[in-house]
Amino acid sequence: MFFLIPFVCGINHYDKEYDNNPNHKSIYCPNCHNFSVRPIKRREFVSLWWVPIVPLYWGKQLHCPICNWRQDFKNDEQLQKILVEQNNIKTGAPPKYS
Numbered sequence: 001m002f003f004l005i006p007f008v009c010g011i012n013h014y015d016k017e018y019d020n021n022p023n024h025k026s027i028y029c030p031n032c033h034n035f036s037v038r039p040i041k042r043r044e045f046v047s048l049w050w051v052p053i054v055p056l057y058w059g060k061q062l063h064c065p066i067c068n069w070r071q072d073f074k075n076d077e078q079l080q081k082i083l084v085e086q087n088n089i090k091t092g093a094p095p096k097y098s
């Protein structure tokens with residue numbers, strides 16, 4: 001007997017909420033100028049039959065759901081630094097370089 005089994009493979013990605021901090025819900029997007037960017041945990045896999053097999057990307061990103069802009073960040077400290085810069089944009093204060 002002969003079975004033809006199609007192999008369905010592709011790239012799947014899983015985005016998860018980074019945390020529930022309300023300060024992280026309205027970050028400025030430099031691309032579309034909305035305050036809708038959120039930090040997310042993103043994982044990308046090469047998958048076969050929707051089963052993730054080979055990880056391609058595993059990390060944290062800032063993501064804008066409106067224009068799909070993304071930027072990687074490494075850790076909480078870097079996120080806090082971005083938030084301080086964001087606050088300067090909101091309040092119109094000149095950027096401080098130290």
Ligand SMILES: [Zn+2]
Nearest residue numbers: 029032064067
């Ligand atoms: Zn955007």
